[in-house]
Each structure stands twice: as C-alpha cells, then as structure tokens.
Amino acid sequence: MKDWVAAHRGKATIAGAVLIVCVFGSIGLLRNAVAEHPLAWVAKPPVLVKYDRAVRPSPDALQTVTLEDAAGMAFDAGALFVDARTAEEYAAGHIQGAVNLPTNHYDDELPAVAARLEGMTLIVYCDGGACEASLQVARRLLKSGYAPVVVFTGGWPEWQGAGYPTEAGGTPSP
Amino acid sequence: MFRTISNPWISLASRLILAAVFIYASIDKIAHPDLFAEVVHNYRILPIATENLFAMALPWIELGTGVLLLLGLLTRSAALLSAFMLIVFIAAIGAGLWRGIDITCGCFTVSSEGRQLGWLTLLEDVALLLPSFQLLLTAHPGISLDRRYLPASPLSAEPR
Missing domain, CATH: 3.40.250.10 (Rhodanese-like domain)
Incomplete structure (x- = not known):
C-alpha cells in the first residue's frame, strides 16, 4: 500500500479527494434522511x-x-x-x-x-x-x-x- | 520562484484562508438545505432530478474540505478538491453572468439579502485558486497533522 502510494503520488491524491467527497457527501445524505423536513431525493419540476x-x-x-x-x-x-x-x-x-x-x-x-x-x-x-x-x-x-x-x-x-x-x-x- | 512559494508559512496561510472560506460558506447552506436547493435550481445548470442530491451533499463536502485543510490532514487531496470545487463554481457563476440571469449567488448565504451574482463573486473564486494551487504545487504543509502522522505519505504535502 505504502509503496503503491509512493509510486502514484498523483493518483493517490485524486483517490484521497474522491474519498473526501464520498465520506462527507454521504454525511450530507444521511443528515437529510434524519432531518425533520427532508428534501425529496429526486427533485421534481413544479x-x-x-x-x-x-x-x-x-x-x-x-x-x-x-x-x-x-x-x-x-x-x-x-x-x-x-x-x-x-x-x-x-x-x-x-x-x-x-x-x-x-x-x-x-x-x-x-x-x-x-x-x-x-x-x-x-x-x-x-x-x-x-x-x-x-x-x-x-x-x-x-x-x-x-x-x-x-x-x-x-x-x-x-x-x-x-x-x-x-x-x-x-x-x-x- | 518555486522555493519562495514552498515556504511553510505561506502554505499554512493558504490552508487557513481556504479553510475559513469553505467552512464559513458551508454553515448557512447546512442550516437551510431547502433554500440552498432553490439556489441550485435557480442556476438552471443541473438536471432537475439531481438538484436536491447536490444540495444535500455539497455543503458537507465544503465543510469536510475546510476542516481537513484547517487540520492539515490529507492536505494535497483537500487542496485538489478545493481547486476542483472553485473551478466548478467559477464555471457556474460565469455561465450565470453569460446568460444574464438575475439570481443570488448562494455562495456564503442562501438568503435573498445575499449578494446578486456579479463579476466580483467570480473574481473572488479565481483569487482563491491561488492558495489551492500553491498547496498542490509545493512541498511543505507547515504545521499540520500530515507532518505529524503522515510525514512520508504523498497524500500530505511533504517534500520527497
């Protein structure tokens, strides 16, 4: 793992960014799931x-x-x-x-x-x-x-x- | 030139500036997801079906990026993500100005008292790309958790 990361600095940085998006994006979705007035998952046109x-x-x-x-x-x-x-x-x-x-x-x-x-x-x-x-x-x-x-x-x-x-x-x- | 912008104090300043902006920008959106969803809708860029998912996730990604930059953890990844988000914002604001739509920015507050979209908002985002790129391109993250826990990791901004 360590060697792979060392050899692929650019890819590792991108992987880290994707990880941040997934973790904190999921927190946002979970927050909506337990919210008092949740937003619809799929927005609909009026x-x-x-x-x-x-x-x-x-x-x-x-x-x-x-x-x-x-x-x-x-x-x-x-x-x-x-x-x-x-x-x-x-x-x-x-x-x-x-x-x-x-x-x-x-x-x-x-x-x-x-x-x-x-x-x-x-x-x-x-x-x-x-x-x-x-x-x-x-x-x-x-x-x-x-x-x-x-x-x-x-x-x-x-x-x-x-x-x-x-x-x-x-x-x-x- | 490269040496100058690699100064650890400049890196620390870059992190703190970006962290302050991203954390502050996330707070009002997290508090009012319904209003932020309307802001997203008013930009008329995303397909309607995806607008709410974007409005739920983006403020938390901003908060997470800001906190990681503040702590100096996964600095390079957080810096890359901040640059990516800023470029997306610049594109969205630019598209809004190009089409001449009259909407609030939704950058720091979702209130209608918030600023209208303007060239200044665009310039601010362009200016914020400087600290993002500084962190991406240079070596030393300054005082940070990366230096303490991931000193040899390429995910931190340590020199090789």
Whole structure:
C-alpha cells in the first residue's frame, strides 16, 4: 500500500479527494434522511394546472391564473395579492393592496402579514416570465395551511403593462 | 520562484484562508438545505432530478474540505478538491453572468439579502485558486497533522 502510494503520488491524491467527497457527501445524505423536513431525493419540476374553483387540486400541483382572472379576482373582497419579490422591488411598485412576502424571508415576514392572509384567496406573483419566487412562496403558503393559493404567472410586468392599479412604497394599503 | 512559494508559512496561510472560506460558506447552506436547493435550481445548470442530491451533499463536502485543510490532514487531496470545487463554481457563476440571469449567488448565504451574482463573486473564486494551487504545487504543509502522522505519505504535502 505504502509503496503503491509512493509510486502514484498523483493518483493517490485524486483517490484521497474522491474519498473526501464520498465520506462527507454521504454525511450530507444521511443528515437529510434524519432531518425533520427532508428534501425529496429526486427533485421534481413544479406541476402547474389552470385554477378552477370547482376542482380540488392534487397535492403537488400549483394552480395558476391569467391576467384576466387575476384582475377579475382583484375586485373580489375575498382575494389578496401576495408579492413574492424582494422588499426593494416591492417598494418600487406593486399591485395595489398586495402584501410583500419575499421567498427567502418567508419565515421572518409571515407573522407580520398572517392575519391578513387568513381566509383569503391568495394570488401570488413575482416578475413574470421565468421567475420562480411566486411558485416557491405559493408552495410554502400551502404548506403553512393557507388555501386556496394560486399563482399569477404573468406577474408584475403583465399587470403593469395592462395599466391596472398599482402603488409604490414599503407598506401595503389596507 | 518555486522555493519562495514552498515556504511553510505561506502554505499554512493558504490552508487557513481556504479553510475559513469553505467552512464559513458551508454553515448557512447546512442550516437551510431547502433554500440552498432553490439556489441550485435557480442556476438552471443541473438536471432537475439531481438538484436536491447536490444540495444535500455539497455543503458537507465544503465543510469536510475546510476542516481537513484547517487540520492539515490529507492536505494535497483537500487542496485538489478545493481547486476542483472553485473551478466548478467559477464555471457556474460565469455561465450565470453569460446568460444574464438575475439570481443570488448562494455562495456564503442562501438568503435573498445575499449578494446578486456579479463579476466580483467570480473574481473572488479565481483569487482563491491561488492558495489551492500553491498547496498542490509545493512541498511543505507547515504545521499540520500530515507532518505529524503522515510525514512520508504523498497524500500530505511533504517534500520527497
């Protein structure tokens, strides 16, 4: 063993690196196996289905609404917009009446807005296009027990482009 | 030139710098695996099915590499692994900048308050390659467990 190692310095170094990856990588996987909220071993892409009030969604699907649906729901007193973008983007301009719940500050920010979310149809949005903050926040809201939660995939650019009511500033209007 | 960078104190400094960076970088990711999985997803480089496995394993490999460098155990292997990880990070950040995606780095914190991806993050990783290569190319690991327990092993950075 010692002689082999001495004769194959490069290979031995690589073997050592592979060993480190295997040992500590395995610790990471084991840590997940015993975690309170483990990640799925195989990540799945989000399943998006069109929102239909009459249909109960499957547990791992997210429901989406179009600009027209979102605008229609906005006049419904039972709906509330949730802005999943950062606090800076929210302050620069957001859908009128929306509350801010940035994806990576979900746990810190939820208590401040929890009372307003209760019993409402929550319409989550972000920057439209490929942004996924809305999907991530919608998934967490569902996990926290809120329902119904829908995602407005067109998001801020579509809403603003359509000329629907917006407002700026750090605190939501009541 | 080779003599100069073989100085044991430089090797010790290289190890401590890399150890500090890798250990510090692993802590927040280990504490929030779900958020780190989202960061990995936002880079859009790995196949979706492998993203979670990567997010589970990488922070612990970073931690392990950092601890081994701190102790000076399997120094050459840990240095090789650190260089490999840095090159992977540079490629990932470079690809992100090239495509112009607007995401947080996820380098040291998984919070959205963390830095956006930028040229500075890329330069930092390039700069960290210097101590990695110094350890790989030179002989003397400085004060280390390799010197105590594996003095003749090629896995340590001892001179032949």
